[in-house]
Amino acid sequence: MSQALANKSKAAVNKQNIVGKVSNKVNDLMQVNRKDSKIAMAHIYVAMIALLLGGTAGLLQVLVRSGEFKLPWGIGYYQVLTVHGVLLGLILTTFFIYGFQIAAVSRTSGALSAKQRLLCWIGFWTMTTGTAMASAMVLLNEASVLYTFYAPLQAHWIFYLGLTLVVVGSWIGGLGQALRWMQWRKENKGQTSPLLSFMVVCNNLMWFVATIGVASEVLFQLLPWSLGLVERVDILLSRTLFWSFGHALVYFWLLPAYMIWYVVVPKVIGGKIFSDALSRLSFIMFVLFSVPVGLHHQLTEPGVDGSWKFLQVILTMMVVIPSLLTAFSLFATFEIRGRALGGKGVFGWLKQLPWGDARFFVPFLGMLVFIPGGAGGIVNASYQMNQLIHNTIWVTGHFHLTVATAVVLTFFGACYWLVPHLTGRTLTKEMNRLGIIQAIVWVVGMGIMSSAMHVAGLLGAPRRSAFSDYGGADIASTWVSYQIAQAVGGTLLFIGILLFLYIFVKLCWFAPKGQEEFPIAEVAPNAEKTPAILENFKLWIVILVALVLIAYSFPIFDIISNAPLGSKGYKLW
Amino acid sequence: MHLHKYEKYWLAFGVGSLIVFLLITGIMAFHNGSHPPSAKNTINYEKVDEIAPFNNPGVHKVEGKDWDYEAVVVASAFYYDPPILEVPVGAKVKFIATSKDVVHGFEVAGTNINMMLEPGYISEYVTTVDKVGEYLIVCNEYCGVGHAQMHSMLKVVEPK
Amino acid sequence: MANKNHSDGDLKGTFYLVMALGVFIVVVWGLCFGLFLDRF
Numbered sequence: 001m002s003q004a005l006a007n008k009s010k011a012a013v014n015k016q017n018i019v020g021k022v023s024n025k026v027n028d029l030m031q032v033n034r035k036d037s038k039i040a041m042a043h044i045y046v047a048m049i050a051l052l053l054g055g056t057a058g059l060l061q062v063l064v065r066s067g068e069f070k071l072p073w074g075i076g077y078y079q080v081l082t083v084h085g086v087l088l089g090l091i092l093t094t095f096f097i098y099g100f101q102i103a104a105v106s107r108t109s110g111a112l113s114a115k116q117r118l119l120c121w122i123g124f125w126t127m128t129t130g131t132a133m134a135s136a137m138v139l140l141n142e143a144s145v146l147y148t149f150y151a152p153l154q155a156h157w158i159f160y161l162g163l164t165l166v167v168v169g170s171w172i173g174g175l176g177q178a179l180r181w182m183q184w185r186k187e188n189k190g191q192t193s194p195l196l197s198f199m200v201v202c203n204n205l206m207w208f209v210a211t212i213g214v215a216s217e218v219l220f221q222l223l224p225w226s227l228g229l230v231e232r233v234d235i236l237l238s239r240t241l242f243w244s245f246g247h248a249l250v251y252f253w254l255l256p257a258y259m260i261w262y263v264v265v266p267k268v269i270g271g272k273i274f275s276d277a278l279s280r281l282s283f284i285m286f287v288l289f290s291v292p293v294g295l296h297h298q299l300t301e302p303g304v305d306g307s308w309k310f311l312q313v314i315l316t317m318m319v320v321i322p323s324l325l326t327a328f329s330l331f332a333t334f335e336i337r338g339r340a341l342g343g344k345g346v347f348g349w350l351k352q353l354p355w356g357d358a359r360f361f362v363p364f365l366g367m368l369v370f371i372p373g374g375a376g377g378i379v380n381a382s383y384q385m386n387q388l389i390h391n392t393i394w395v396t397g398h399f400h401l402t403v404a405t406a407v408v409l410t411f412f413g414a415c416y417w418l419v420p421h422l423t424g425r426t427l428t429k430e431m432n433r434l435g436i437i438q439a440i441v442w443v444v445g446m447g448i449m450s451s452a453m454h455v456a457g458l459l460g461a462p463r464r465s466a467f468s469d470y471g472g473a474d475i476a477s478t479w480v481s482y483q484i485a486q487a488v489g490g491t492l493l494f495i496g497i498l499l500f501l502y503i504f505v506k507l508c509w510f511a512p513k514g515q516e517e518f519p520i521a522e523v524a525p526n527a528e529k530t531p532a533i534l535e536n537f538k539l540w541i542v543i544l545v546a547l548v549l550i551a552y553s554f555p556i557f558d559i560i561s562n563a564p565l566g567s568k569g570y571k572l573w
Numbered sequence: 574m575h576l577h578k579y580e581k582y583w584l585a586f587g588v589g590s591l592i593v594f595l596l597i598t599g600i601m602a603f604h605n606g607s608h609p610p611s612a613k614n615t616i617n618y619e620k621v622d623e624i625a626p627f628n629n630p631g632v633h634k635v636e637g638k639d640w641d642y643e644a645v646v647v648a649s650a651f652y653y654d655p656p657i658l659e660v661p662v663g664a665k666v667k668f669i670a671t672s673k674d675v676v677h678g679f680e681v682a683g684t685n686i687n688m689m690l691e692p693g694y695i696s697e698y699v700t701t702v703d704k705v706g707e708y709l710i711v712c713n714e715y716c717g718v719g720h721a722q723m724h725s726m727l728k729v730v731e732p733k
Numbered sequence: 734m735a736n737k738n739h740s741d742g743d744l745k746g747t748f749y750l751v752m753a754l755g756v757f758i759v760v761v762w763g764l765c766f767g768l769f770l771d772r773f
Contacts, residue, residue, distance in 0.1 A: 076718060146715055152675050152692060153717065235676065235691050278576075299609045300687055302694035306608040310599065317591045324587040327754060328580045331747035339743060346746045371754055375761040378591075382762070383598040384609050385769045387687040391678050391713035458768065460682025462713035468721035473709040475682050528575060564615035564693030570675050572650050572717025579748040586755050594762060685772045700773045 032103045032518060033111035037422040039120045040106075041508075043099030044419065046128060047092045048504055054087030055497040062449070062490030065483045067467045077466035078144045078573055085147035086138065089249075090166065091131050093403070096411050097256045098123070098173050101200045103418060104259065105177045107518050108194035109184040116176045116183075123173025130165025133158050144573040146464065148246070149222065151238045154569025157226035164218050167211050174204035185535075192530045195276055196263045196520060202283040203255040205537065209544060210248030210291050217241035225569060232566030236303045236559050243294035244552060251290035251319070253403050255283065257410040260363055261330055264414065267519035268359045271337030274329040276523040280534040282322035282329075288544050289319035292551030299386040303562070308555045309383070315551060316381040323374060330367060358427070358435030359519070362413030365439050366406040369446070373401035376454065391464075394457025397450040405446045409439055412500055419507040420516035428511055431503050438503065442496040449489025456482035610688035610698045618692035621647055621673045630654045632666075640665040640699050644727075648690050649673035651719030653710060658725070660702055661732040667699045678713035681727050689714060702729045 032040065057080045063069040064077055071077065102120055106112055112120065136158070137143040143155035181197045221233045221241075262279045266272060273279065295312040298304060338349025354360050376398040379385060389395060416427050416435050427435075457463075461479040470476035533539065576584070601607040621627045626645045633643050641664045647654045648670060660666050670679050672690040679696065680687045683706075688696045712723035 078715065078718065078720070081715075150676060150715055153715075235693060239676075239691075298689075301689040302610060302612050302691060302696040303615070304611060305613065306602065306611040309609070309611065310602060313598070314595060317595055320591055321584075321588060324584060324751075325580075328577075328583050328747065328751050331750050332577070332580075332744050335744055335747045346749060349746060371757065372761075375758045378594065378758060379762055379765045382594055382766075383602060384607050384685075385598065385765060387609055387685040388765060388769050388772070390687045391680065391689075460680065460709070460711070462678065462680060462711050462721075464715040465711075465713075465721040468724075470709055470711060470721075470724045471726075473724070473726070474707070475709045562613065562615060565617050565619065567618065567675075567692045570650075570717070572675060572719075577744060579744050583748065583751045583755070586752065590755060590759050590762075597766070683772065685769060703773050 030107075030518075031515070032106045032422060035117060036102060036106035036112050039117065039124060040099040040103040041419075041422050042124055043095045043102065044415075044422075046131070047096035047099065048501060050087040050091040050095065050131075051497060052501060054084050054092060055494055057081070057084035057087070059490055059494040062483075062487040065465075065467050066487035067469075067480060067483065068487075076141065076144060076573060078146070078464075079138065079141055081464060082138050082144050082146050083135075086134060086163075088404070089147050090163070093253045093407070094127065094166065094170055097203075097252070098127075098170070098177075100256055100259075100411070100414060100418060101177055101203070102173075103422060103518070104196045105180045105200050107196070108520060109180045109197040112176065112180050113183065116179045119176030119179070120173050123169045123171070123176060126169030126172060127166045128169075130162040130167075130169060133162030133165065135162075137162065141573070149217075149238070149242060151222060151225075151233055151235055152567035152570050153573075154226055154571060157223060160218050160222045160226055164215065164223070167215055167218075170211070171208060174207060177201070178204050192276070192532075193535060195273065195279060195523075196259060198280060198535065199255065199259045199263070199283050201537070202287050203252060203259075205541070205544075206248055206255070206287045206290050207252045209548065210245045210252070213241045213244035213294075214246075217245075232568055234559070234563050234566050236301070237556070237563070239298060239301070240294070240304070240552075240556060240559060243297040244291065244548075245294070246297055247294050247316075248290040250399070250403060251286055253407045255286060257363070257366065257407045258283070258286075258326060260410050260414050261326065261367060263521055264417075264519050265330075265360060265363055265521075266333045266337070267521035268357060268417075269334065269337050269354055271333050271340075271521065272524040273521045274333045274336070274524075276527060277530045277534065278325055278329055280530060282325045284534060284540055285322040285325075286319065287540055288547060289315055289322075291544065292547045293319060295551075295555065296381045296386070299383065300390045303559060304555050305558065308551075308558075312551055313381055313383045315547070317378075320374070320378060323370075327371075356432075356436070358416045358432045358439070359413055361436055362416070362439040363410040365443050366409035366413070369401050369409070369443065370406035373398060373406055377402065389457055391462060392457035393453045393461045393463045396463045397453025397457060400446060400450050400453070405442065405450075409442060412438065412442075415500075415504060415507070417516050417519060419504060420511055420514075421518045423508055424513055424515070425507060425511040426514035426516050427507065431506055431511065434499065434503050438496055438499040441492055441499060445489045445492025445496055447489070449486045449493065452482040452485035452489065456486075610696050612695055612697035614695040614697075615693055616671055616695055618671070618673060621671055626669060627671060632658050632660055638667075640667040642666045644668045646670035646679065646725075647673060648677040648679065648712070648723075650675060650677075650717050651712070651723040653679075653712075653723070653725040656725045657728060658710075659728040659730060662705045662729050663701065663703060663732070665699065665701045667697060669695060669697050671695045675716050676714050677716050677723070678711070680711050680713040682709045682711060684708055684727075686727075687713070702727075705729050705731060 137156045143159035145153045145155045224230045225233045293316040296316045338352040341352035343349025343352040677690045708727040710725040
């Protein structure tokens with residue numbers, strides 16, 4: 001809190017004790033603590049470096065796949081693909097999310113304590129060290145195994161250790177955030193906790209449970225195996241452990257975007273949160289159903305019984321329900337606000353929304369793109385229908401709509417207030433306009449790239465593959481025109497990244513100094529009280545553990561008891 | 574928790590659709606036997622060449638089984654053995670495949686035949702090939718530097 | 734949670750939009766299912 005503000009509230013205290021105390025508290029919460037801002041920005045800087053490098057890798061990939069371009073200096077396609085996946089899928093996302101979440105907790109629960117802040121810094125440096133180790137091995141071509149690991153392809157042990165540090169660091173930093181929420185609860189007994197902090201805790205809890213699977217895979221299988229301590233690993237077990245994490249990972253990306261949609265965007269348009277209770281309910285549903293669904297990534301794999309796969313397909317469909325709730329809540333927020341501003345007729349309120357405000361417009365485009373993303377996702381999860389698209393480039397098209405547009409555009413949109421808020425600057429009109437242009441470039445580029453990927457995928461084009469004419473096969477020649485379209489779309493996306501980074505640099509170091517709001521919407525004044533059961537994490541943890549055990553114990557027991565001879569490591573790149 | 578009237582309609586429609594999707598896929602699976610490839614037989618991946626049926630890859634006519642042909646495929650970095658599978662149109666074919674080294678894919682482009690091949694496991698899928706044509710088989714799981722060059726062909730031909 | 738100030742008529746636009754979204758999902762699924770049945 002600045003000195004001026006402190007003086008002001010001191011004066012207020014003198015005049016009217018009670019009012020003064022209240023306004024003091026509000027002021028305290030308005031601005032993210034400066035020391036917390038520093039940690040948040042440290043995370044965001046790493047995320048942006050990952051965005052630049054990972055985005056460059058993406059550009060190289062679409063160019064190679066168009067068939068018109070070859071990588072120079074003996075760089076391998078799959079090395080570039082590993083860079084792209086690790087940097088954008090793991091590093092950009094995790095670091096940005098933690099930057100945002102630390103700021104969010106500090107803003108809504110209050111400044112971190114020294115101990116909590118220290119945990120966040122330890123987490124940050126652990127994750128950054130891990131990132132550097134993994135990146136070094138990828139650059140040395142010792143780890144072209146993609147971010148999904150794909151044993152028995154065997155990377156250098158430093159690669160696995162580096163990614164382990166990223167996960168362990170995320171536990172430490174996540175704990176730092178959660179402790180601040182717990183402190184708030186202790187200090188405000190019987191009250192409903194701040195919604196945004198509650199959501200952060202949900203996301204971290206889900207992340208922690210989800211990463212147990214991948215951490216076991218790396219610690220008990222891949223690390224000892226790559227170090228030569230054990231000769232063989234069970235491949236199906238390693239894949240099952242990985243995917244028990246792999247789908248929760250996508251919800252770990254998505255939930256911060258939902259936080260922004262639920263809590264920030266309503267404030268930006270001047271409205272209220274449609275329903276605090278329903279928002280919490282949907283987050284609890286994500287916590288429960290994000291983890292016990294990983295088998296839907298393994299539907300076409302041998303060694304797992306069809307009935308167990310189907311059970312997880314049912315649970316996967318359950319995780320669609322909170323998104324259905326979210327769609328209604330968001331449109332309702334917009335409609336109520338648009339009508340309050342004088343919108344008439346069934347759709348007249350749409351015109352009243354602040355389309356010229358990048359803080360609204362950019363995440364709104366993300367929401368829209370999530371609709372086809374979600375529709376495609378339901379197809380992917382539909383049991384035997386998965387054979388239609390499994391490991392085709394349709395899947396790549398799918399998650400470039402969900403994570404690389406819905407989530408990423410929301411993060412971009414968030415940067416337009418978050419970064420100036422944290423750096424003590426303001427979003428200028430010019431930057432706001434550029435932000436809008438950036439989002440349009442992104443959606444057009446992604447529209448071209450992702451549509452081409454979806455269609456080519458239905459025609460059979462595989463994902464994670466360099467350019468090939470497949471021995472001159474007719475079908476492969478029909479894929480090429482779609483691959484050229486992907487290159488056009490991918491190039492636009494790269495321009496979008498450069499444009500965004502230009503705005504980011506401006507907001508960090510060159511925009512005019514001032515105070516930019518960290519928008520937090522309030523619940524409608526006459527709203528029902530939120531049922532306390534929604535904050536009872538002990539209950540949800542018990543249900544979550546039970547669901548994971550139901551969904552996974554038998555399949556894993558079955559995999560271990562029927563295990564064939566394990567696999568030695570291969571380095572085939 | 575109070576739900577808005579329209580929200581109830583919307584959830585009823587949305588959740589109802591999900592249930593219909595599950596019912597359709599569930600009935601197809603547990604009534605019509607249309608499961609994704611989920612075979613559970615295992616094999617010593619280092620001795621694939623010595624173990625039947627993989628000691629004799631190719632298409633074989635079989636008698637007294639629920640299917641007419643068995644198409645046996647051995648995958649290894651970066652090729653399929655045999656390079657061409659030829660089956661008559663209308664035949665019910667069981668595809669049986671495994672890997673000798675790393676994880677590979679077995680996707681017959683333009684069909685529903687799409688399965689993972691993992692060392693130590695035998696993947697199987699039974700289908701009636703009801704359209705004449707040449708179908709490209711591609712490896713759709715990253716397996717190393719030659720991944721995109723790993724392919725073969727399924728020829729569905731008029732019976733001789 | 735209810736905001737009792739909003740009568741149900743207020744959210745007509747929302748209702749049409751989410752229903753359009755739902756129909757879109759069903760149509761996409763139906764088309765893919767048709768393709769799945771058509772292929773062997």
